[in-house]
Amino acid sequence: MAKIALITGATAGIGEACAHTFAREGYNLILTGRRMDRLEALAQKLNKKYNVEVAVSSFDVRSREQVIQNLEGLPAKWKKINVLVNNAGLSQGLDPIQNGNYDDWETMIDTNxxxxxxVSRVVSNWMITNGHGHIINLGSIAGKEVYPNGNVYCATKHAVDALNKGMRMDLVQHGIRVTAIHPGAVETEFSEVRFKGDKDRAKKVYEGFEPLVADDVAETIWFVASRPAHVNISDLVIMPTAQATATNIVRK
Incomplete structure (x- = not known):
């Protein structure tokens, strides 16, 4: 029987790369995101290329009602989830705290x-019932250190770091593995979303060095998910070779 992975934020970037990676390894997939057209196109592509089953569900993780309704509405067979990748997340703005945008703050807190x-509240209970599971939370180097003007985004990723540790403590008695992956600079839609569609400003973030790409992170996520059942990689930081800290990047 094929294993099942649920991936949030699967319409682009790391989430989409994870969908390809887990499908390649024979997993059936539940893909969620806000853009149904992208989810459906991705599902068709994965089904055709890897011959796996793909269920899609379009909702906003910021809405508790949407999360519960859409996940609990899945057929029973899809609730036998082996791996949850909590990938949905974003950054909005890069302003000092005194100039911060209230809406940006709420968007980051509500999403991240x-x-x-x-999502974890619903799926962890399924995993407890099933007697197994692995929750993989996408953090960030911003969850390990704070950088200028990163204030609220860094705070949300520090929260992910703390929640990952708390989940591990709460779920260990049920045999559920919990991992956090903390990437440094990854060239995806991240900066474009942060700068609200300003592609030129987003491009400058990655100039002069080779950043990570979504596949680098997806392969790392697959590595931790594919360890033997008695192995739990609790916390992993992945950075470009040219990046030592959030702000220390060697550019040529």
Missing amino acids: IKGLLY
């Missing part, structure tokens, strides 16, 4: 913290 909690 509450969204992760809502």
Whole structure:
């Protein structure tokens, strides 16, 4: 019987790369995101290329009601989840705290913290019932250190780091593995979303060095998920070779 992975934020970037990686390894997939057209196109591509089953569900993780309704509405066979990849997350703006945008703050807090909690609350109970499971939370180097103007985004990723540790403690008695992956600079839609569609400004973030790409992170996620059942990699930081800290990047 094929294993099942649920991946949030699967419409682009690391989430989409994870979908390809887990499908390649024979997993059936539940893919979620806000853009149904992208989810459906991705599902068709994965089904055709890897001959796996793919269920898609379009909702906003910021809405507790949408999360519960859409996940609990899945057929029973899809609730036998082996791996949950809590990938949905974003950054909005890069302003000093005194100039911060209230809406940006709420979007980051609601997506990066509450969204992760809502999905984990539902799926962890399925995993307890099933007697197995692995929750993989996408953190960030911003969850390990703070950088200028990163204030609220860094705070949300520090929260992910803390929640990952708390989940591990709460779920260890049920045999459920919990991992956090903390990437440094990854060239995806991340900076474009942060700068609200300013592609030129987003491109400058990655100039002069070779950043990570989504596949680098997806392969790392697959590595931790594919360890033997008695092995739990609790916390992993992955950085470009040219990056030593959040702000220390060697550019040529």
